[in-house]
Amino acid sequence: MREALENLERRVSRALATDDQSRIDVLGYGEISTVLRLDVDGRSYACKRLPPFPESAIEPYRTACTAYLAALGERGVRTASSTIEIVPTGGEPAVYCVQPIEDRLLVDHLRTTGRNDVAALAERLVSLVSSTIDDRLGLDAQISNWALDDDGEFVYIDVTTPLIRDANGTEMLDTDLFIASLPAFLRPVVRRFLLGEILSHYYDARAALLDLIANFKKERLDEAIPLFLEVANGTVEPPITRKEVDRYYRSDAVMWEVLQRLRRTDRSWQRRIRRRGYPFLLPGKVDR
Numbered sequence: 001m002r003e004a005l006e007n008l009e010r011r012v013s014r015a016l017a018t019d020d021q022s023r024i025d026v027l028g029y030g031e032i033s034t035v036l037r038l039d040v041d042g043r044s045y046a047c048k049r050l051p052p053f054p055e056s057a058i059e060p061y062r063t064a065c066t067a068y069l070a071a072l073g074e075r076g077v078r079t080a081s082s083t084i085e086i087v088p089t090g091g092e093p094a095v096y097c098v099q100p101i102e103d104r105l106l107v108d109h110l111r112t113t114g115r116n117d118v119a120a121l122a123e124r125l126v127s128l129v130s131s132t133i134d135d136r137l138g139l140d141a142q143i144s145n146w147a148l149d150d151d152g153e154f155v156y157i158d159v160t161t162p163l164i165r166d167a168n169g170t171e172m173l174d175t176d177l178f179i180a181s182l183p184a185f186l187r188p189v190v191r192r193f194l195l196g197e198i199l200s201h202y203y204d205a206r207a208a209l210l211d212l213i214a215n216f217k218k219e220r221l222d223e224a225i226p227l228f229l230e231v232a233n234g235t236v237e238p239p240i241t242r243k244e245v246d247r248y249y250r251s252d253a254v255m256w257e258v259l260q261r262l263r264r265t266d267r268s269w270q271r272r273i274r275r276r277g278y279p280f281l282l283p284g285k286v287d288r
């Protein structure tokens, strides 16, 4: 695995330097990480490349991830088996979260299964999300963050942002890592005015369910929205309306689109003016 990851990191560096992504296989572009496919000894892995970290941030990050996985497990949330791997580079080490590829992603399953099954899955997922989240344990419950295992149980895959707070309500995650992928001029503003607001959504079951349902639109699964709304409204107060879902989706889509544009601008600034490398792989145009 070590060698394979070092080789992957070399290919990523080359892709960053040349903008040619033909030698890497990108499974997903997150807002924070890039997910790359890696085949080793006949097995396939999803390798999530995090923003470059200073060495001193690695152990605290690992501790937060371990605590997060344990807390989710205690609530009955299965998680993809995940390890944090450090890969040396010329500069700051690259940090990867490595998981076996889940071959039954929930989004794909929902596209092909019948209405009764969608209803049953909605009941189970809404119940799992609302019984897991509280003000010290958060979830990014979006539909693209779940898979199904051989028992048909939900498996949570998006574990790279450990959403866990200590007894004082302080995030265990160093939130500067979370905003490292933003252009430098934006970071103070986001840190000061937006971060608390963004994070608080993950620790609130109603907000997490609203986000989950609104994202059906991005996944082109609009027909599942009424069913999930009905189920969610059995547990949240005040009920979530279709109008709220549509409004939320629009503003969320606009926000991420603006952010991606700023990142692309920042990338050309870093490369052309500052003559520096840009450390993140960015998606092309996202259809929202």
Ligand SMILES: Nc1ncnc2c1ncn2[C@@H]1O[C@H](COP(=O)(O)OP(=O)(O)OP(=O)(O)O)[C@@H](O)[C@H]1O
Residues within 6 Å of the ligand: 027, 028, 029, 030, 031, 032, 033, 034, 035, 046, 048, 080, 099, 100, 101, 102, 103, 105, 144, 145, 157, 158, 159, 160, 161
């Ligand atoms: N273990 C896995 N098996 C199969 N596909 C995966 C796996 N992990 C991630 N993916 C694919 O990559 C996408 C993005 O992964 P993930 O949700 O972990 O990160 P993210 O959304 O980029 O997170 P963040 O925004 O917090 O960086 C998933 O929605 C899924 O399509």
Ligand SMILES: [Mg+2]
Residues within 6 Å of the ligand: 030, 142, 144, 145, 158
């Ligand atoms: Mg995700």
